[in-house]
Structure formats: structure tokens, C-alpha cells
Amino acid sequence: MLRLRSCCIVARLISPPSASSIPPLHRLLSTTVPVPANPGFAVEEYLVDTCGLTRAQALKASAKLSHLKSPAKPDAVLAFLAGLGLSGADVAALVARDPKFLCAGVETTLSPIVVELTGLGLSPCDIARLLTLAANTHLRNKSVVSKVDYYLRLFGSFEEFLRAFKRNHHLLSCSLERVVKRNVGLLQECTLGACDIGKLAVSVPRMLTANVEQIRAMVASAEALGVPRGSGMFRQALRSVAFLSEEKIAARTDYLRKTFRWSDAEVGIAVSKGPFVLVSSKDTLKRRSEFLISEVGLEPAYIARHPSLLSYSxxxxxxxxxxxxxxxxxxxxxxxxxxxxxxxxxxxxxxxxxxxxxxxxxxxxxxxxxxxxxxxxxxxxxxxx
Structure with a gap:
């Protein structure tokens, strides 16, 4: 019986998804045959044979699913994921990462969430991509809808949000009201517009979920570079000093001074005009210094006044x-x-x-x-x- 059920579920996982609308999911669910309670249900074997986990992964995951007495819920969840277009490998990765996802209620939780995410403009493919990245309870918690809605408006598109989310999975677990919106408000006080904040958050997504004192320290460091709030360079300055201690900033300015033969004043000019030099690799800076000074014959002061020269290939x-x-x-x-x-x-x-x-x-x-x-x-x- 288990072998037959496994074959049915695997067949659903590897077969191409049906039309990209919600109704097909319900049709798929309606075809799932209820399985009566089975006191001998082997969770570990199910995870290996049906979900595609390795034996080690299944052993670890089964500890969180020891209460399961029947494959009914997992079968429904697997059919649901297949309807979204997740591959067998994606499903295995998701279950290994969050075994309790198999216990989520399809009709009460997962399906309503997908319907609402679809209402935000996400396609089944988008939702599937989000599922493959999300960890723990993110995609089985209804608060995910309001969070995705907020980030879509902040980042301007699903693709930009996904770029940021890949680098900071806390975006969906962190409190919007207590943390994210507070940090965005602080950046707005620095005269950064919504577009600037969105671009900054894509490159430094930790900034949205950081401690407020860390944000204030970054703002102070950016201003200390000689880049005033409201200037067009302030966003780049914030990006360059993000999560850098005063000691590291001092060490990097000292390297610039030695590498380009700059005076303290010239270092200040270069950094205020091109904050990116603080995060450029030492090898990149050294090679450009050797070329611009030794081969082209530029004066160090000239380079300091035109630091964008250091940003080009x-x-x-x-x-x-x-x-x-x-x-x-x-x-x-x-x-x-x-x-x-x-x-x-x-x-x-x-x-x-x-x-x-x-x-x-x-x-x-x-x-x-x-x-x-x-x-x-x-x-x-x-x-x-």
C-alpha cells in the first residue's frame, strides 16, 4: 500500500503542473484519496520513499513528525506543492528544511495564503520560487501575505524583493511594525526617498532587520565621511559603511592613504565623492593605483578629485x-x-x-x-x- 501511494505522489511531483490558476489545485486535491489512520505508519520511510529525503535527513526530520499516524496530511501537502509546480528536488529540500510543513492544513492555511499572494500579483511560479527559499514557518504563517505586500511596494517588484530575500531570510520572520518599518522611518528621516531606500535595501537587506542603534551608527558614520544627509551620495555612503566598525573604516582609509599617496585631506575628498572606495578590494585598489599613477602619470590629487576612476574596469x-x-x-x-x-x-x-x-x-x-x-x-x- 505504501509503495503504491509513494508512486502516486512521486508521479504528481514529476508531472508538469496544470493551468496556472488556483482552481486546478483544488481539482488536484479533490483527487487525493483519503488514507485511513494507520498505527503502523512509518514516518522515516515515508520521508525517504515519498519525499525524496536522504536517510540522514529523514532520521532528523522524523523526530518532528513523530505524532503523525497517517500519510493523509502529508499526501495532501505534496499534492498541493506539485500543483504549484515544485519539482521533486524542491519538495525534498523544503521538507528537509521544514518537516512540519507536511502537517500544514491545505484548505485552512496553504490554499488561502496562495490565493492572497496571487491577489498581490504573484504567479504560481513566483510562489513556488518563494517556497524554495523560505525557511521554517514563513510560508505556512498567514502574516506572510502582509509582509510580501509591504516588500513588493518597498522594492518595486517581486524580482527585487527576491534578490533581497535570498540574502536575508529574516525579512519574512522579522516584525514589520517593530523593526522593519521603524528602520525605514529612520532612513526617511535622512531624506532618503522610497526608491533610494528600496535600492539600498536590495544591496544591504540586513539594514531592514538590524537593531535601530546599528542604523543610527551607520548614519553617523556616513556623515563622518563628509557626506551630508540629502546629498545624492548619501545612499552610497550608507551602503559603504554598513556594519563596518570605526576601526575597520579607519584601517581602510589608512590603506587608501598609503596606496594612492594621499594626504588626509585628499583621502577625505576621495571618500566623500566616492564612498565605494571603502569597500573596494585591496587588490583592485592597488592595481588601479599602479596603472593610474605609474603608467598614465596622474597626480594623486587628481585621482582624489575623480575617485570614480577607481570604479571602472x-x-x-x-x-x-x-x-x-x-x-x-x-x-x-x-x-x-x-x-x-x-x-x-x-x-x-x-x-x-x-x-x-x-x-x-x-x-x-x-x-x-x-x-x-x-x-x-x-x-x-x-x-x-
Whole structure:
């Protein structure tokens, strides 16, 4: 009997889901044959044979399901998950993570939650993706609907919310009223708009569930960098100092000072204009320092005034555009002096329009050589002495 029931459930799990609406789920549930109480029901075997858990996972999970006397509820839950389109592997992962999910009431809990999430604009596929990520009681607690609704409005889309949720599963377990909304309110006091807060929360989702004192400390650290509230750079400053202690910030500014030969004042200028330098890797900063100072010949003070130079790819942008600038200069093709930063900051389209296309006749191979340089090659015509 167990083998027959297992085959039926597994068949549902691997078969393609029906139409992407709620009614098919009810039709699927209505076909589940009730199984009478079985005092000899073997939970561990059921988890292995029907749910796809490993023996070790089943042994651990069965301790939380020892009260089960019949596969009736688990069978209904598995049929429900199959109706949402979860694969056998997804179901196994979900059950291993949250064995008690098998005890959730389909009609009383799971189905109403899915109906409400669908009302928020989520598709069965979206809900299935959320289920594969959610832990513990998240998706069998009706409060999940109001939380998802709030995050959809905060992040602007389900995809952005999912990006944040992958990095912070506490988003669905943390109190909206006591924690999340309080932190959002504090960020709003810093003159950050809803869009800015949403973008900040995607990159640093812990900020929404952190202790309020940690948020206040981040705000103070951002202001200490010389980035005032209300400035366009404040969001980036908050992101850069998020969860960094004063000691770590001091150590990173000291590294910047030594690597770029900056004075204290120049470090302050660079960090206030480009807070991202605080979280850039040491190797990235060192390689850019060597190239910009030793090869391009830029003064440290110039780099401090234009810290965005440190945000661009060395091989894909800084070096190829330097080659073009030097080629045009040494061949007398530039009509007037143009600083290196102008070459670098231009978008690709602007760069081609300003520094490649006008020289098609005078330098017919320039476009080809520039493209090769962007791939890491150094054409012979860029072999400067």
C-alpha cells in the first residue's frame, strides 16, 4: 500500500503542473484519496520513499513528525506543492528544511495564503520560487501575505524583493511594525526617498532587520565621511559603511592613504565623492593605483578629485581608453587637450562618437584596435615607446 501511494505522489511531483490558476489545485486535491489512520505508519520511510529525503535527513526530520499516524496530511501537502509546480528536488529540500510543513492544513492555511499572494500579483511560479527559499514557518504563517505586500511596494517588484530575500531570510520572520518599518522611518528621516531606500535595501537587506542603534551608527558614520544627509551620495555612503566598525573604516582609509599617496585631506575628498572606495578590494585598489599613477602619470590629487576612476574596469575601460588617448595625442589628431577623465567617464556610445568615429580616415584601424584592447590584447599600433 505504501509503495503504491509513494508512486502516486512521486508521479504528481514529476508531472508538469496544470493551468496556472488556483482552481486546478483544488481539482488536484479533490483527487487525493483519503488514507485511513494507520498505527503502523512509518514516518522515516515515508520521508525517504515519498519525499525524496536522504536517510540522514529523514532520521532528523522524523523526530518532528513523530505524532503523525497517517500519510493523509502529508499526501495532501505534496499534492498541493506539485500543483504549484515544485519539482521533486524542491519538495525534498523544503521538507528537509521544514518537516512540519507536511502537517500544514491545505484548505485552512496553504490554499488561502496562495490565493492572497496571487491577489498581490504573484504567479504560481513566483510562489513556488518563494517556497524554495523560505525557511521554517514563513510560508505556512498567514502574516506572510502582509509582509510580501509591504516588500513588493518597498522594492518595486517581486524580482527585487527576491534578490533581497535570498540574502536575508529574516525579512519574512522579522516584525514589520517593530523593526522593519521603524528602520525605514529612520532612513526617511535622512531624506532618503522610497526608491533610494528600496535600492539600498536590495544591496544591504540586513539594514531592514538590524537593531535601530546599528542604523543610527551607520548614519553617523556616513556623515563622518563628509557626506551630508540629502546629498545624492548619501545612499552610497550608507551602503559603504554598513556594519563596518570605526576601526575597520579607519584601517581602510589608512590603506587608501598609503596606496594612492594621499594626504588626509585628499583621502577625505576621495571618500566623500566616492564612498565605494571603502569597500573596494585591496587588490583592485592597488592595481588601479599602479596603472593610474605609474603608467598614465596622474597626480594623486587628481585621482582624489575623480575617485570614480577607481570604479571602472582596468582591462575593459581604463587601459583601452588610455591607449586611444595616447594614440590620438602622439599622432597629433586631437584638436585640443582633453584630460584622461573625459575619456574614461564617457559612455561607450559617447566615446565612439567623440574619439573613434571622427578619425576613421586618419586612423582607419582605430576602432578595430580599440575593440581588441577591450578584450585584453595590445595591438602593435598601440605599442608605445
Amino acid at each position: 582596468l582591462e575593459g575601460r581604463l587601459r583601452p581608453r588610455y591607449y586611444v588617448m595616447k594614440f590620438l595625442t602622439e599622432n597629433g589628431l586631437l584638436k585640443r587637450h582633453t584630460c584622461y577623465y573625459t575619456f574614461v567617464k564617457a559612455t561607450e556610445m559617447e566615446f565612439l562618437d567623440k574619439f573613434i568615429c571622427p578619425y576613421k580616415e586618419a586612423a582607419p584601424h582605430l576602432a578595430e584596435d580599440y575593440a581588441a584592447a577591450c578584450k585584453g590584447e595590445v595591438p602593435t599600433r598601440f605599442g608605445f615607446t
